Amino acid sequence: MSRLPGRAPTAPPTLADVAERAGVSRQTVSNAVNNPDLLRADTLERVQLAIAELGYLPNRAARNLRTRASHLVGLRINAAQEGTANATMDRFVHSLVDASREAGYHVLLFTGDPLDPLTGYDDLLRSTAVDAFVVTDTYLGNPQASWLRERRAPFVAFGRPWDNPSATHPWVDVDGAAGCELATQHLLERGHRRIAWIGWRKDSWIGEDRRSGWHRAMKSRDLPTTGLASRVEDTVASGRGASEVLLDEAQPSAFVCASDTLAMGVLHTLADRGLVAGRDIAVVGFDDSQVAQVVRPGLTSVRQPLEEVAMEVVKGLEGLLGHPPAPGRGVLLTPTLAMRGSS
Amino acid sequence: MSRLPGRAPTAPPTLADVAERAGVSRQTVSNAVNNPDLLRADTLERVQLAIAELGYLPNRAARNLRTRASHLVGLRINAAQEGTANATMDRFVHSLVDASREAGYHVLLFTGDPLDPLTGYDDLLRSTAVDAFVVTDTYLGNPQASWLRERRAPFVAFGRPWDNPSATHPWVDVDGAAGCELATQHLLERGHRRIAWIGWRKDSWIGEDRRSGWHRAMKSRDLPTTGLASRVEDTVASGRGASEVLLDEAQPSAFVCASDTLAMGVLHTLADRGLVAGRDIAVVGFDDSQVAQVVRPGLTSVRQPLEEVAMEVVKGLEGLLGHPPAPGRGVLLTPTLAMRGSS
DNA sequence: CCTGACCTTTGGATCGATCCAGGCCGCCCG
DNA sequence: CGGGCGGCCTGGATCGATCCAAAGGTCAGG
Structure with missing residues (x-):
């Protein structure tokens, strides 16, 4: 095959492979993926066919490097404290993963020292591993919020900025x-x-x-x-x-x-x-x-309407990461009552 | 400053920045990070100082691109079925995130159609977004296992290959x-x-x-x-x-x-x-x-000793992704009994 | 003093995508 | 008929790291 010489036979196809198969340049394939309306209809079709035949998907690392975006959002989960609000967190994580997927994001989990709310954030930020964070443990007060803002790290909080009502970051909370x-x-x-x-x-x-x-x-x-x-x-x-x-x-x-x-x-x-x-x-x-x-x-x-919370959080993320970034304000959602035998 | 021209002032420092500050070449900085013993002691010290002063951390995307590894493991969580084994899963996720961190991996969550155990895997694999998977829902039988093996995707299963005892992939389970x-x-x-x-x-x-x-x-x-x-x-x-x-x-x-x-x-x-x-x-x-x-x-x-399970899973991952890859076999752990008033 | 082996450091190429500037072509209009 | 313009496509440069081959320096042995 006309693959570049040193590639393992199992390596996924690249832009260049698709370009060659479709008889166009790399850039045209890139446009077919990212700006389809720039191509003439017949060219687009030809390229899409080649993409489908090869099962091409853009290499994440390369795209991330060039666009300076990882399409990952970081979520810190507290060290398993085996008890309290864990179940809520679990439901929220599920909802967030779902909502993120629809917006083209994946959720990256990390943990940190429960006593130090900042561990973990810094490394991910400096290594540009994530585009943004979802911050959940605002009940501690939220040093993360001001800390993240200082570093211009985009984030959305699940939880109001209780200790600083004038904070300007986007947040979502349940009333x-x-x-x-x-x-x-x-x-x-x-x-x-x-x-x-x-x-x-x-x-x-x-x-x-x-x-x-x-x-x-x-x-x-x-x-x-x-x-x-x-x-x-x-x-x-x-x-x-x-x-x-x-x-x-x-x-x-x-x-x-x-x-x-x-x-x-x-x-x-x-x-x-x-x-x-x-x-x-x-x-x-x-x-x-x-x-x-x-x-x-x-x-x-x-x-708590955690599915909605997650959707609003993702909306907030899209606002922050969009072009141009939209400021975004707080959103307060109303919970419902699940009635059972105890009342 | 002697930064490359078009960089925003908030952009994290790069290898080149560190190299210039330490008065060495890029490659030397790279070695300082990845193969410190190749450097002369005084050079190493000088480079490490520059790294610390600038707060340098390697850019993930660039490293991933070059090394063809993302240091991410994918974990599929089932669409919230609001009930059964969810709590177990939650504990396992926590433990896995912790154990992974120590091995230098992060956990990427994704979801899929609960009825189709394969959705989600393919895209992550083709876009080289993750290095490996942790597969948990083997109670369904595990079409994932054979499917992943076909595509030479590294994975470790939490759960025995019940339907195929001769399967050769690494797995961890609780007895x-x-x-x-x-x-x-x-x-x-x-x-x-x-x-x-x-x-x-x-x-x-x-x-x-x-x-x-x-x-x-x-x-x-x-x-x-x-x-x-x-x-x-x-x-x-x-x-x-x-x-x-x-x-x-x-x-x-x-x-x-x-x-x-x-x-x-x-x-x-x-x-x-x-x-x-x-x-x-x-x-x-x-x-x-x-x-x-x-x-x-x-x-x-x-x-179930989920913390141990997670550690064994990560060991399995390290074996698979190491150089050279080690085959790895099944591990069976013994649970304990938490005694309370009901007995 | 020269050669070769070894230790340390270096510059150039590369991973696979996107950005950018420019080229080709056909068409409209002066 | 020629310049200008817009639509479509291309090649080269680039993101920031690592791989590779090789350069410069040191030192022992002949």
Whole structure:
């Protein structure tokens, strides 16, 4: 064959191979791929035929080198902390990979020291391995955001810039307050009046945001909230402890929780006391995790629209990486309520 | 500055920049990075200083182009099926990303049509976007394996080549039979004699493998197994149904299940009947999922050593991609038992 | 003092794509 | 009839690294 001399027989075909087969120049083949409308119709057809016959696909490395773009987005996943919001992350990753593919991007995963939110970003950036990042762990405050902005690294955040509302980077977030308001209203419609809140410690912006939804719903009906709220760590044991205290001291008929983990704690307390979730006491969680779906009698839970989040994130990326780059602002999405036996 | 003319001020430094600063040629810098022992000590030091001062890191695209390697491994994740083995996959992905990093690889995610196990692989391969694949969904049988081998694409499988024991590709798997044997023995030690099995339908190799562990343990003590086994779909409802029938017809005092999902079904049945898991009836699941950890009273479960699996997978990759490529064979790892209240 | 082997360093070619400037051709219009 | 213009296509240069062959220097041995 008329392949260049030193190529292994299994090496994928190159532009030059296609060009030779179609009887045109390399540049014409390149145009057929990237700017088809520059070619005369019959030439285009001839080139496309050759492409198809050879099974040609542009070599990524070469294209990346020349265009200074990798078509990869980096996503840092936290070292498996075996517990909390992992399930949410998992769903998000799936959605992101899907949404990215449609925009011509692939997702590159990396990890870093959980205590240092910056590890990993720098190397990928300096070696031009990715075009942009998707930043997810903004609940820590987000040093990444300002750090990345300083280096002019394009990124989109899943999570609001809580600590800096005037930040100008694009972000997408789910309205946790609206979600908890939805949950609380749902309970109000079912006739509950003393609805307790179990959330996270006060230094969590997300936790306070979600709490505000519960608070808003209660206030809209002039219902009391004092003594009905508790703020603890995000563990099953904490949820259990908090619900015991609340049951003893405030006699709520329902609980809204900042997470499914806490809600599981409530379910444990109820079972301990011979109370039936959904009949005696209602419980609503947050995240619609696996657990919520399989636990008895099914845990009603606020479900984040992660597929939409991923789509919006990708839109943000396209804006940043497009020509010309579009600035892009924040997007806030509203969650839904997955109803099950616990309410 | 003495940068090449048309470079943007934010562009990362190149080999040429470092070379100029250190007063050596490009090749010498390249050697400093890739073959330090070729340089005289003082030259090396000077070059390394320049590298550090400029914060130089080799451009990935350029290196990839020249070396015909991307240092990326592709991992296909199934379209979110929102349920079953997802949690396991999540843990595995984390571990794989970690293990890969230490070997200098990054993980590239992609998805495909869940019904067609081949979509996605081809494009990545032809565009030389990845060096190798990690294949996980071998429970479907593995058309990928033979397909990839045909195209001389390096890959390592997580999962045995059930349908073709003579396959020569490297693989890593967890000994499900040993896991279930462990679980059964644990129950035997606790005095149980009538131990029931709830597993998957007979066409699942993994399911039959796990079942054989239970069977082996029972037979080692000459205990009967007839009437004590059930094979159903992998859903909570199926587990519930199967356990109801078994309780009525075979009076087991314990259940070993092929998955945590099925075990959850058993827990539901017990609760329905006012029986207490762990006190009245023991239950053991498989996968040590999130659910097993938070459900009441804690579900004893077989835990796959996914961190080790990932390390072995990466070893396999290094073997395949090394010089010279090492053939590599199968590796079978033994799971452990995470004990909780249900047994 | 010369030769050859060895150690260190160098310049040019190369990977496979895209950018850029320019060439060819046919057509319109002065 | 000739210049100009737009449509289509081409060859050379380029992205930033590594491969390769060979140059310059040092040193031992003849």
